[in-house]
Amino acid sequence: DSGVTQTPKHLITATGQRVTLRCSPRSGDLSVYWYQQSLDQGLQFLIQYYNGEERAKGNILERFSAQQFPDLHSELNLSSLELGDSALYFCASSVVLAGADTQYFGPGTRLTVL
Amino acid sequence: AQSVTQLGSHVSVSEGALVLLRCNYSSSVPPYLFWYVQYPNQGLQLLLKYTSAATLVKGINGFEAEFKKSETSFHLTKPSAHMSDAAEYFCAVSDLSGYNKLIFGAGTRLAVHP
Numbered sequence: 001d002s003g004v005t006q007t008p009k010h011l012i013t014a015t016g017q018r019v020t021l022r023c024s025p026r027s028g029d030l031s032v033y034w035y036q037q038s039l040d041q042g043l044q045f046l047i048q049y050y051n052g053e054e055r056a057k058g059n060i061l062e063r064f065s066a067q068q069f070p071d072l073h074s075e076l077n078l079s080s081l082e083l084g085d086s087a088l089y090f091c092a093s094s095v096v097l098a099g100a101d102t103q104y105f106g107p108g109t110r111l112t113v114l
Numbered sequence: 115a116q117s118v119t120q121l122g123s124h125v126s127v128s129e130g131a132l133v134l135l136r137c138n139y140s141s142s143v144p145p146y147l148f149w150y151v152q153y154p155n156q157g158l159q160l161l162l163k164y165t166s167a168a169t170l171v172k173g174i175n176g177f178e179a180e181f182k183k184s185e186t187s188f189h190l191t192k193p194s195a196h197m198s199d200a201a202e203y204f205c206a207v208s209d210l211s212g213y214n215k216l217i218f219g220a221g222t223r224l225a226v227h228p
Contacts, residue, residue, distance in 0.1 A: 002157060033215060043204060043218040056213035090157060094214065100146045100165040101214055105157040 003027065004106035006091050012112045018079040021109045025072055025093030031055075032074040033094075033103060034066055038087040046089075049074055050096075081113045116141045116207050120219035128227050133192040135222045137179075137205035140186065146208035147188045148216065149179055153201045161203075164188060175199070200226045 003026035013019055025032050034046040045058035049068035060066075063081075068074040078085060088110050092103040121136040139145055146165050150158040162173025169181045179190045188205060202223045206216040 002159070004157075031214070042220050045215040045217070048213055048215055056211065056215055058215060100163070100208070102160055102163060103214070103216060105150075105159070107157045
């Protein structure tokens with residue numbers, strides 16, 4: 001158990017819908033990262049927050065957004081869903097922003113868009 | 115830009131045999147490198163990381179990796195494979211932009227046969 005929790009574990013929805021994925025980092029970790037794992041794109045970085053502020057963006061679609069709340073939990077919002085958004089979404093956390101800092105991954109949320 | 119290449123999407127070994135999973139990186143400066151393992155239906159777990167302290171890095175479950183700057187490689191090895199090692203393995207490099215996002219290789223699925 002990494003100490004990072006993600007809910008829900010599975011999510012099945014229809015095209016055009018909006019969903020919210022939730023992540024609670026390890027106690028004491030200030031930095032939260034979101035990654036997408038799909039068969040065709042592999043593991044890709046989406047977005048990072050540090051202590052409530054967005055710090056870096058990767059290949060995140062405009063239909064996707066995220067935020068980190070004062071209690072440090074984070075939510076990833078996916079809207080106008082398409083079939084291609086079906087993937088495993090991971091949240092990771094680390095203490096700070098140092099390059100050598102270990103990122104601890106949650107169990108993931110498997111999103112299926114029908 | 116940094117990148118990671120994992121040679122061999124599938125590797126199959128016999129139980130008790132040497133495990134060798136290959137990873138080559140591209141970086142203009144000394145990188146931070148990581149190996150993660152993903153068991154079926156689980157998140158990613160850190161096996162080991164290289165942060166320039168020592169070129170031979172020992173990790174969990176008997177795995178180790180050697181950083182070779184001249185070859186830009188960070189191959190993962192284990193002297194004797196166990197059935198429980200069957201999983202997918204990801205090599206990653208930490209982005210040096212200062213925000214610590216991970217850039218992953220495509221992964222190598224390890225099968226262990228009795």
